[in-house]
Amino acid sequence: MNGGIGLDRLSLNQATVKRLGLREAVELCVRHEIGAIGLWRDRVAEAGLAEAAATVRAAGLRVSSLCRGGFFTHADAEARRAALADNRAAIAEAAELGTDTLVLVCGGLPAGQRDLGLARRMIADAIGSLVPEAQRLGVRLGIEALHPMFCADRCVISSLGEALDLAFLFPADAVGVVVDTYHVWWDARLAAEIARAGRRIVSYQVCDWVLPLPADTLLGRGHVGDGVIDFGPITAAVTAAGYDGDVEVEIFNAGVWDAPPDVTAATVVERFAAVLGA
Amino acid sequence: MNGGIGLDRLSLNQATVKRLGLREAVELCVRHEIGAIGLWRDRVAEAGLAEAAATVRAAGLRVSSLCRGGFFTHADAEARRAALADNRAAIAEAAELGTDTLVLVCGGLPAGQRDLGLARRMIADAIGSLVPEAQRLGVRLGIEALHPMFCADRCVISSLGEALDLAFLFPADAVGVVVDTYHVWWDARLAAEIARAGRRIVSYQVCDWVLPLPADTLLGRGHVGDGVIDFGPITAAVTAAGYDGDVEVEIFNAGVWDAPPDVTAATVVERFAAVLGA
Numbered sequence: 001m002n003g004g005i006g007l008d009r010l011s012l013n014q015a016t017v018k019r020l021g022l023r024e025a026v027e028l029c030v031r032h033e034i035g036a037i038g039l040w041r042d043r044v045a046e047a048g049l050a051e052a053a054a055t056v057r058a059a060g061l062r063v064s065s066l067c068r069g070g071f072f073t074h075a076d077a078e079a080r081r082a083a084l085a086d087n088r089a090a091i092a093e094a095a096e097l098g099t100d101t102l103v104l105v106c107g108g109l110p111a112g113q114r115d116l117g118l119a120r121r122m123i124a125d126a127i128g129s130l131v132p133e134a135q136r137l138g139v140r141l142g143i144e145a146l147h148p149m150f151c152a153d154r155c156v157i158s159s160l161g162e163a164l165d166l167a168f169l170f171p172a173d174a175v176g177v178v179v180d181t182y183h184v185w186w187d188a189r190l191a192a193e194i195a196r197a198g199r200r201i202v203s204y205q206v207c208d209w210v211l212p213l214p215a216d217t218l219l220g221r222g223h224v225g226d227g228v229i230d231f232g233p234i235t236a237a238v239t240a241a242g243y244d245g246d247v248e249v250e251i252f253n254a255g256v257w258d259a260p261p262d263v264t265a266a267t268v269v270e271r272f273a274a275v276l277g278a
Numbered sequence: 279m280n281g282g283i284g285l286d287r288l289s290l291n292q293a294t295v296k297r298l299g300l301r302e303a304v305e306l307c308v309r310h311e312i313g314a315i316g317l318w319r320d321r322v323a324e325a326g327l328a329e330a331a332a333t334v335r336a337a338g339l340r341v342s343s344l345c346r347g348g349f350f351t352h353a354d355a356e357a358r359r360a361a362l363a364d365n366r367a368a369i370a371e372a373a374e375l376g377t378d379t380l381v382l383v384c385g386g387l388p389a390g391q392r393d394l395g396l397a398r399r400m401i402a403d404a405i406g407s408l409v410p411e412a413q414r415l416g417v418r419l420g421i422e423a424l425h426p427m428f429c430a431d432r433c434v435i436s437s438l439g440e441a442l443d444l445a446f447l448f449p450a451d452a453v454g455v456v457v458d459t460y461h462v463w464w465d466a467r468l469a470a471e472i473a474r475a476g477r478r479i480v481s482y483q484v485c486d487w488v489l490p491l492p493a494d495t496l497l498g499r500g501h502v503g504d505g506v507i508d509f510g511p512i513t514a515a516v517t518a519a520g521y522d523g524d525v526e527v528e529i530f531n532a533g534v535w536d537a538p539p540d541v542t543a544a545t546v547v548e549r550f551a552a553v554l555g556a
Binding site for chain 2: 109114115116120147148149151152153156157158159161162165185186187188189209211213214215217227228229230
């Protein structure tokens with residue numbers, strides 16, 4: 001396939017093997033010759049930041065991203081300040097872990113509010129406040145559009161185009177966008193928005209849309225190839241836009257979490273090669 | 279509120295009182311002084327088309343729309359032809375029932391397919407085939423954008439902008455769009471797309487987005503005012519676009535269906551007046 005991506009760019013997002021601690025997840029990657037990992041802050045904190053950084057470095061893994069910052073939308077000013085402080089800490093953690101990408105899940109409607117514009121302005125303000133720190137430490141903030149079914153409670157940025165409009169308000173070395181197939185595959189404007197994004201794409205995450213949706217729609221993701229997403233055209237568009245970084249497989253799915261991690265990792269590698277491979 | 283809508287434009291979509299037959303739903307509207315009803319084909323068929331038309335007419339109700347046509351996307355050519363025939367029948371039924379609006383739920387990915395473009399071309403082709411019949415009988419086809427969480431299995435038209443791009447391929451007297459708050463409220467482009475729609479809006483349907491989503495996401499709708507949707511700006515935009523037709527309250531919700539229909543109707547009227555009212 002033209003625009004295919006080699007296994008050397010595969011990254012395992014830690015959320016795919018949610019039950020594993022950081023060291024176990026790193027060892028899993030090494031066993032399966034996966035060269036990069038996407039880390040989560042809770043697991044990094046559990047291991048200890050310096051220890052986590054040393055573990056990943058000693059294993060020779062790249063850190064494709066740190067998940068995640070964001071959750072900027074609070075009715076209370078004190079809560080917004082606390083979110084900013086937490087995001088500054090996340091930027092510093094990303095730098096220490098050796099990744100240049102912090103993924104942002106920006107936040108839903110503030111409690112008791114219906115004003116999407118207000119929530120969006122809170123997000124723009126917060127990102128603006130974080131830009132100097134991001135630039136100082138060489139970490140790019142990746143705005144992730146979440147599927148519109150999460151608009152109310154997790155992220156009011158619901159399409160790649162909207163994420164891009166926001167990112168373009170800020171310098172390219174500080175703010176970009178995340179393309180996650182699960183969240184954006186349905187969008188008739190997707191190809192055009194990926195082309196418009198160009199080098200603003202700081203992360204490409206893949207997993208599949210599997211029916212029926214589970215009761216907790218957060219967990220409705222499947223292994224690449226198990227669902228309805230047409231990865232070929234999306235991957236080709238992301239490549240044509242100039243993205244040449246790692247590609248994270250990130251699957252939130254109770255069944256995947258309950259599977260033996262080595263089975264999960266083997267499936268991730270096999271599907272990546274078959275569906276996204278060059 | 280500027281742009282508010284009076285109770286004289288309230289219509290009860292029959293799906294809100296799903297357990298009632300057509301005659302009972304009509305009588306409910308009359309009891310609650312609701313001047314219009316949105317009908318469903320299964321309940322019309324059950325009552326008999328001529329009888330249904332006579333019942334509604336005798337009660338002095340307007341029929342704001344007939345739900346629904348569509349489901350055009352099939353891998354098999356014979357199934358596509360059958361869908362067209364069924365939609366021609368639906369257009370004729372709409373005309374006999376005295377409504378000028380047939381709501382279309384266009385269809386998801388054909389079984390075993392991942393090609394959104396193919397599904398969208400099937401829909402455009404089907405609508406094009408139906409235009410002469412729609413014009414002949416004075417019925418407008420209302421393309422309804424469904425929430426992106428239904429993209430795979432119910433409707434690949436996932437935003438108002440996309441519905442509009444499709445509608446603009448056809449004459450305005452034959453094809454328009456439905457604005458349903460549940461499906462489009464999250465969209466940062468909503469206000470702009472409603473303005474662009476102008477007189478192409480053939481139906482405005484309202485209900486609320488209530489968290490948490492139920493296991494069957496089709497049933498996650500709530501009474502106006504029970505959720506997070508900001509009806510004021512959306513209603514003002516629809517009014518400013520020139521829409522002056524009936525406004526349907528359409529709620530798919532197991533709890534609402536189990537409530538006594540007179541309680542449901544009273545709540546519909548009360549909320550409409552409080553939230554959308556002039």
